[in-house]
Amino acid sequence: MTNQRAMPAYLCVLLLSLLPLNALAGDDRAWRERASAGATEAETVNEDINEEVNFGREVAARLIGRYGLSSDDQLTRYINLVGQSLVRNGNRPELKYHFAVLNTSDINAYASPGGYIFVTKGALEKMQDESELAGVIAHEMTHVNEKHVVRELGIRATEGSAVSGLARLIGGGTETARIAFSQAVEKALDMLFKTGYKREDEVQADKGAVTLCAVAGYDPGGLVRYFQRINTAKGKATEVLDKTHPAYDARIALLKETMTKEGIESGAYKSFKERFSAALKQTK
Amino acid sequence: MPQTFVKAILLLFTLIACMRGYSIADEFHYNNFLIGDRASGMGGAYTGVSDDPSGLYYNPAGIAYTTGRNLSASVNAFYSLTKKYDNVIGGHGWERNATSLLPNFFGIVQPLGDFKFGFSYAVPDSIKEDQDQAFTGSLPTSLGSPADLYIINFNNEDNTYLIGPSLAYELNDKMSAGMTLYLYHRSGQTTLNQFIHLQDGRFEWTNQYIERVERGFKPIVGLMYTPVEKLSLGVSLAKTFVYSSSLNSQKTFKDANAPTVNDYTREVIDDSSKRKFPYEFRMGAAYFPSSSLLLTIDGIYYTSVHDSVFGNRVSVLNGAVGAEYYFNRNWAVRGGLFTDLANTPEQNPTRSDQPEKIDLYGGSLGVSHFTRNTSVTLGGSASYGTGKAQIVSGSTTTQDAEIFGWTIFLSSSYSY
Numbered sequence: 001m002t003n004q005r006a007m008p009a010y011l012c013v014l015l016l017s018l019l020p021l022n023a024l025a026g027d028d029r030a031w032r033e034r035a036s037a038g039a040t041e042a043e044t045v046n047e048d049i050n051e052e053v054n055f056g057r058e059v060a061a062r063l064i065g066r067y068g069l070s071s072d073d074q075l076t077r078y079i080n081l082v083g084q085s086l087v088r089n090g091n092r093p094e095l096k097y098h099f100a101v102l103n104t105s106d107i108n109a110y111a112s113p114g115g116y117i118f119v120t121k122g123a124l125e126k127m128q129d130e131s132e133l134a135g136v137i138a139h140e141m142t143h144v145n146e147k148h149v150v151r152e153l154g155i156r157a158t159e160g161s162a163v164s165g166l167a168r169l170i171g172g173g174t175e176t177a178r179i180a181f182s183q184a185v186e187k188a189l190d191m192l193f194k195t196g197y198k199r200e201d202e203v204q205a206d207k208g209a210v211t212l213c214a215v216a217g218y219d220p221g222g223l224v225r226y227f228q229r230i231n232t233a234k235g236k237a238t239e240v241l242d243k244t245h246p247a248y249d250a251r252i253a254l255l256k257e258t259m260t261k262e263g264i265e266s267g268a269y270k271s272f273k274e275r276f277s278a279a280l281k282q283t284k
Numbered sequence: 285m286p287q288t289f290v291k292a293i294l295l296l297f298t299l300i301a302c303m304r305g306y307s308i309a310d311e312f313h314y315n316n317f318l319i320g321d322r323a324s325g326m327g328g329a330y331t332g333v334s335d336d337p338s339g340l341y342y343n344p345a346g347i348a349y350t351t352g353r354n355l356s357a358s359v360n361a362f363y364s365l366t367k368k369y370d371n372v373i374g375g376h377g378w379e380r381n382a383t384s385l386l387p388n389f390f391g392i393v394q395p396l397g398d399f400k401f402g403f404s405y406a407v408p409d410s411i412k413e414d415q416d417q418a419f420t421g422s423l424p425t426s427l428g429s430p431a432d433l434y435i436i437n438f439n440n441e442d443n444t445y446l447i448g449p450s451l452a453y454e455l456n457d458k459m460s461a462g463m464t465l466y467l468y469h470r471s472g473q474t475t476l477n478q479f480i481h482l483q484d485g486r487f488e489w490t491n492q493y494i495e496r497v498e499r500g501f502k503p504i505v506g507l508m509y510t511p512v513e514k515l516s517l518g519v520s521l522a523k524t525f526v527y528s529s530s531l532n533s534q535k536t537f538k539d540a541n542a543p544t545v546n547d548y549t550r551e552v553i554d555d556s557s558k559r560k561f562p563y564e565f566r567m568g569a570a571y572f573p574s575s576s577l578l579l580t581i582d583g584i585y586y587t588s589v590h591d592s593v594f595g596n597r598v599s600v601l602n603g604a605v606g607a608e609y610y611f612n613r614n615w616a617v618r619g620g621l622f623t624d625l626a627n628t629p630e631q632n633p634t635r636s637d638q639p640e641k642i643d644l645y646g647g648s649l650g651v652s653h654f655t656r657n658t659s660v661t662l663g664g665s666a667s668y669g670t671g672k673a674q675i676v677s678g679s680t681t682t683q684d685a686e687i688f689g690w691t692i693f694l695s696s697s698y699s700y
Contacts, residue, residue, distance in 0.1 A: 031513060031575075032349055035616070036610060036659065
């Protein structure tokens with residue numbers, strides 16, 4: 001073949017240069033981020049909160065569909081009273097929290113974005129006082145307060161601006177957004193039932209739980225006692241819990257360390273054992 | 285022999301048309317369309333960046349670095365191409381115009397466990413010609429008499445589509461790998477109706493329809509490497525493999541030298557010869573001096589192709605440079621320069637029926653507006669070049685030729 005152009009030497013040099021420079025590379029890749037990230041990661045707006053609530057409601061509906069809700073109105077009211085006492089000390093006043101009991105013997109508790117908190121009947125049966133219940137609820141609330149699912153799945157509102165509308169018109173964005181919402185719900189359920197939260201999110205939720213309990217006047221050691229008890233309850237009832245959470249020994253150690261560090265390992269905290277027993281009397 | 289059939293049909297077509305220059309899309313260049321919005325704005329110099337859905341086409345390893353959770357991008361382009369040839373028939377020039385309005389690219393990227401998954405659709409080549417032209421006067425022919433009327437109605441449409449999934453994975457902090465597996469589909473139809481009236485009263489009439497379909501796949505493998513902070517290097521290798529091809533032609537021909545005025549011939553030709561494609565090797569570097577500025581450079585090398593049916597192609601090295609600048613977080617402008625060199629050999633003055641050789645050089649510009657979830661980009665590119673062509677079949681005469689092409693594109697990307 002005539003007129004062929006040979007590959008220039010500088011291209012060969014560029015190719016070879018790919019190989020030996022590993023040691024020089026930095027791990028921080030913030031430099032890849034463009035200035036437009038400032039536009040795409042703007043502060044949370046009301047629409048984002050609405051989207052979080054809508055998303056959480058969908059996930060909550062799937063949870064209820066899976067297990068069913070307890071029909072015990074008094075128990076549900078009690079759970080809500082405990083939950084609301086924690087909400088008053090939380091950091092998401094824009095959310096309206098809902099608390100309910102799932103009708104399953106599985107030992108677990110779930111949080112859905114937007115403020116939907118569930119405790120299972122199986123978990124309640126393992127608890128011995130209200131501070132333990134408060135600890136479990138506070139752990140789930142921290143997942144919501146810190147937006148663990150929202151951040152992990154990038155839940156936020158779509159825009160209503162003209163530019164955004166044009167973009168969606170060109171790119172078929174409305175449909176893709178709807179599909180993405182549906183996919184995100186499935187991912188959230190995967191997180192709850194299979195993969196669990198990120199380890200650092202669980203750590204944050206545990207730390208946040210004892211702090212929140214202490215601020216609300218509950219004995220922060222309640223969560224430690226609950227963990228110690230269910231740590232010995234191996235079996236089908238804790239299958240999902242064990243699969244989606246870190247080992248209890250490490251969590252208990254972390255809780256104790258946090259309580260010491262925060263100076264809340266002892267104090268005039270309440271456990272409300274009798275009140276808890278009375279509330280659960282009907283269900284036992 | 286199938287190859288002989290194809291040669292025959294191409295030759296017959298050009299003989300009857302008295303003109304060469306017919307091509308399905310623009311097979312003499314590899315860089316007919318810039319793909320993607322951000323990439324198009326930077327002249328296609330994107331192999332070292334590729335961190336948005338356009339990267340699925342340029343270097344799938346780059347999507348490992350997409351920053352949005354889910355991204356989709358769509359590009360719609362209006363394309364116009366004008367080819368001019370001097371002194372074709374009796375001193376007349378010949379001009380061919382082609383336009384196309386089409387979805388140029390759609391891509392979506394989202395996480396899939398430790399991987400990034402993508403799916404994209406690209407149109408790297410497309411042409412639509414609809415030409416009605418009449419020549420009068422004393423027109424030279426090879427039919428024994430000059431013509432006084434030459435009418436040609438020519439309609440040609442040819443599109444190449446790529447569609448398929450991609451997967452990328454971060455091998456370590458400095459390197460990622462990715463692969464795209466495109467299904468390749470090319471389809472086209474050509475209709476020619478041609479009438480030549482000679483001064484001695486005879487006439488020649490041709491009606492021809494050609495339909496062609498090619499199917500294949502185009503794998504693209506890529507690597508992205510970060511040797512030092514703020515510098516990203518990318519390489520990708522691609523090649524199109526055709527596994528199925530069909531060309532069907534029906535031609536009805538009234539010869540000017542036929543024994544009686546009612547004599548005509550009809551030919552039907554089917555062929556399944558497979559077109560050969562070059563290896564496509566992209567190398568790119570991107571420098572990120574700040575969050576507001578990005579500079580890129582690409583080299584794209586295409587190997588030579590020996591194809592006795594569809595024509596040999598020489599190796600080509602195209603280059604591109606690009607830049608992106610953010611005025612603020614909501615507005616960015618991009619610019620680029622690129623080459624689109626001909627993949628045909630230099631013309632030999634002693635030979636006839638040689639493919640045209642016209643090297644093209646171009647530039648591109650784009651401006652983007654960003655909001656929280658979206659960006660909208662308006663941009664365009666233009667390329668121009670001059671060269672030589674032989675469009676009169678059987679003649680060693682060459683014509684000066686020029687090509688001017690331009691594209692306007694409107695695109696959006698959407699994160700959710």
